[in-house]
Amino acid sequence: MAGGELLRIEDVHKYYDLGAARVHALRGVSLGIATGEFLAVMGASGSGKSTFMNILGCLDRATSGRYLLEGTDVSTLDKRTLARIRNRRIGFVFQGFNLLPRTTAFENAELPTLYSDVDDGERAERAKRALTMVGLAALAEHYPSQMSGGQQQRVAIARALVNRPSILLADEPTGNLDSRTSVEIMDIFQDLNDKGLTIVLVTHEPDVAQFAKRIVLFRDGRIRKDEPVTLRPRASDVLKTLPTLED
């Protein structure tokens, strides 16, 4: 599994036309990501990291350059095909959880399968497995309003995993969480990564980024630094040193 190239971005540029002004959000970005990697993308706001993530997630297209995902050039595909790729190959985790209210954890987790050719039995099976992977099988019938922020984000991770994607993209997944819960989420990510899942995480918190295996720093639309993480901590070890709610 590990080692093979999952995706490659080649000399990608992105312009936005805002009235008369033209914003050059990405100025020639090239990057390869191998299967099994755990990448943290860092940078100030306006550095281009969000634009980069949107392109990586097939939510936006580059103005020029190529994006190869598992050998397919996705930079030229139409909207419908991109939606299909997002459905099958990409899992998204957002900062604000973005669960549907008045909808149980189970129904939230199975949402992506509604847009896949999956029968009801398989759908339930997948949602159950995804919730089990994030340790929430017991809360399947709970509504988001009955869950803590950390639990809601775990449901969101289960939703991202339900179609067994090739890559998980997380945009500031710990941005709305306290520090202990953030480490718990990183523990889940490290665990999933150990099982072979490729993860790309956007964060501005160095404490969160250190749990990844590699950190890429964006500035002014370019990659300024690309380094492996030395002395990578295990989130499960860090958790033992943090006070729990009861303390």
Add this chain to the structure above:
Amino acid sequence: MNVMLVSVTERTREIGVRMAVGATESAIQLQFLGESVMLSLAGGVLGVVLGVGASIVVGRTLQWPMELSFGGVVLAALFSTGVGVIFGYYPAQKASLLDPIEAVRYE
């Protein structure tokens, strides 16, 4: 139509999430059009039930012979479905054209 437009605005984030996880524009359009038709049809059914009920009550009290027109019921159902499609189309179209990147961040 305003009910559906408000619904689209209130559920902007939901639409963004659905698109991000793989809903196509036509899937979003179909969902909102379906909801609009269901809403109108529910109104139509309620209207038929109330109408039949009222005519039975009136018929009994006034001793008028009542006859239910099957055609009338069908016409009411068709009419309310039509209302749903016509006034659901624009909101559904609007929902399907949202940009998922902006929609998931909508406050």
